[in-house]
Amino acid sequence: MKQYLLLLAAFAFLFLNTLTGCDEEDKQEQFDDTKQIDSFSFEELDPVVTGVITNTDIALTVPYDTDVTALTPTVTHSALASLSPASETTQDFRLPVDYTVTSEDGSTQVYTATVTKEEPPLDSSNAILNFSFEGLAPVVTAYVGEGEIKAWIPDLSAASNLTPTIVISENATISPASGVAQDFSSPITYTVTAEDGSIQTYTTTITEETEVDLASGPAFTWINWYLSVPIDNGGSATSIYYEDIENNNLSEDAAPFFYLNDDDSYTMYTKFTGATTSGYKEINGSGYCRTELREYWRGNQSTSDNWIMDRKSVHGLASTLSVDFCNGDGQTYVAQIHGRSRTGAPGDPATVKVLWKEGELITEHYVKPTKEGDLWTSKYIRKTSIGQVDNEKFTITLLVKRGVLYYALHCEAKGIDVEYTELYDYATNGYIHDNYFKTGNYFKWNDDKVEDSQVILYSARTAHTE
Structure with a gap:
């Protein structure tokens, strides 16, 4: 009996152990094996x-x-x-x-x-970006427009054998090729083919350069100018238009600032009154006063119609003046090229100025901003001393020829005769503002309302080609 009980107990142990093992096996089979x-x-x-x-x-x-x-x-x-x-x-x-x-x-x-x-799309760019004759002295850079190229060279006889240097869109090809001499006595057609096979043609013509005449003709063409004087007109300086200048019909207040002399020159007197062209300013503020002419370049009496510095056009001002006296710090601007904003060119930069400083003439011109996002401002200015004229009569000429700025200076009393001298290539450096000329007496003084400045203007001639 005892042995029977022992066998029964052993059998029960084995049975329970078997059940437990099966249960553990079932638990392992329940883990998910999906891995997708x-x-x-x-x-x-x-x-x-x-x-x-x-x-x-x-x-x-x-x-x-x-x-x-x-x-x-x-x-x-x-x-x-x-x-x-x-x-x-x-x-x-x-x-x-x-x-x-x-x-x-x-x-x-x-x-x-x-x-x-993905494979990038084939490039469709097929433009001529720059076209120049590096072998000429000075180098001639052509105007490149929609389907046309125009270049002006000093001697047209050279047109029969000229070698152009041509810059085109990346991935494009051009025929005839850059660096191959051509006879430009007649127009030459260049074909630019983009990577995607699209083409654009340009017809190239060469013309002999002619100088604009800034030495002859009327001393003043008044329909091309208006005058600013430092008389308060609702918070700003007063503008006087050509009819009143031609008819000597200035108001009693304006007459002391601008009047005709016996030799047909004009006296341009100014002082700080607070009445500036950009609104009323306080003493020691941010503005200066002026008696100054502002150009209407085509005589159409609109400040929105101005000229640009491109490869196609020429724009010049020859202003003959003398400075009678200039008190305060002894500084007044006598000529300017002023910029105006246009699409893609914000701001109204005083791009080029000629400063009379205690008898010395100094050109001040803005250059291309080096920091992305910066505008053309006095942060990027270059100054060049061009001659000591003192209180003598002189002629300052500003010429923008095919996008390049030049100056010339003549002062007989001082023996100064500087021919056109290059200052800056605005077209190459991406300057695209509208522009106009100014000349007169822009007095660089605002410390008080006592000091004054007086300039005599003998002539102001302009010339433009489009």
Whole structure:
């Protein structure tokens, strides 16, 4: 009996142990073994790019200009699995990136994500950007317009054998080629072909350069000017127009500031009154007063009609003056090229000025800003001393010829005879503002309302070609 009980107990132990083992086995079989990536996309791109999953390969094609060094994929996968690297983790996809999915039961599956950029579109640019004759002295840079190229050279006989240097759009080709001599006695057509096969033709013509005449003709063409005087007119300086100047019909207040002399010159007197062309200013403020002429270049009485410094045109001012006296700091501006804003060219820069400073003439001109976003301002100014004229009569000429600024200075009493001297190439440096000439007595003083300045203006001649 005792042996029977022992056998029964042993049998029960073995039976229970077997049941327990089966239960543990059942528990192991319940762990999920799914480890699948269901979707892989770049939600940050517009439009969203979704990968194509083939077995364990994930292929994505992104726009050609996408920065693949820092893309952040959104990845969905089996619910009970984990992913490494995790979804929403930024990666560098210049090379394929492996993603490991680990299921609940610990098994793994590796997927490889490969990003390919679309082929960029073929370039459609087919422009001539610059056309010049480097072999001429000085170098001649042509005007390039819509389908046309025009160049002005000193001696037209040279046109029969000229070698152009041509800059064209990237990836484009040109025929005839740059650097190949041509006979420009007759127009030459250049064809620029873009990478995508589209073409643009340019017809090139060469003309002999002629000098504009700033020495003869009427001393003043008043319809091309209006006058500012420092008399308060509702908070700003007073403007006087050509009819009143021609008829000597200035008001009693304006007459002391501008009047005709016996030799047909004009006295231009000024002092700080607070009445400036930019509004009323206080002593020691930001503005100066002036008795100064402002150009209407085509006589149409509109300040919105101005000229530009391009390769096609020529614009000149020859102003003959003398400074009777200039008190205060002894400084007054006697000639200017002033800029005005236009589309793509914000601001109204005082681009070029000629300063009389205690008898010395100094040119001040703005140059191209070196910091992106900066405007053409006095932050970027160059100053050049051009002669000591003291209180003698002199002629200052400002010439913008095919986009390049020159000056000339003549003062017989001082033996000064400076021919045209280049100051700056505005066309090459991207200056596209509208412009107009000014001349007279722009008195650089605002410390008080006592000091004054007086200039005699003998002539102000302008010339323009379009």
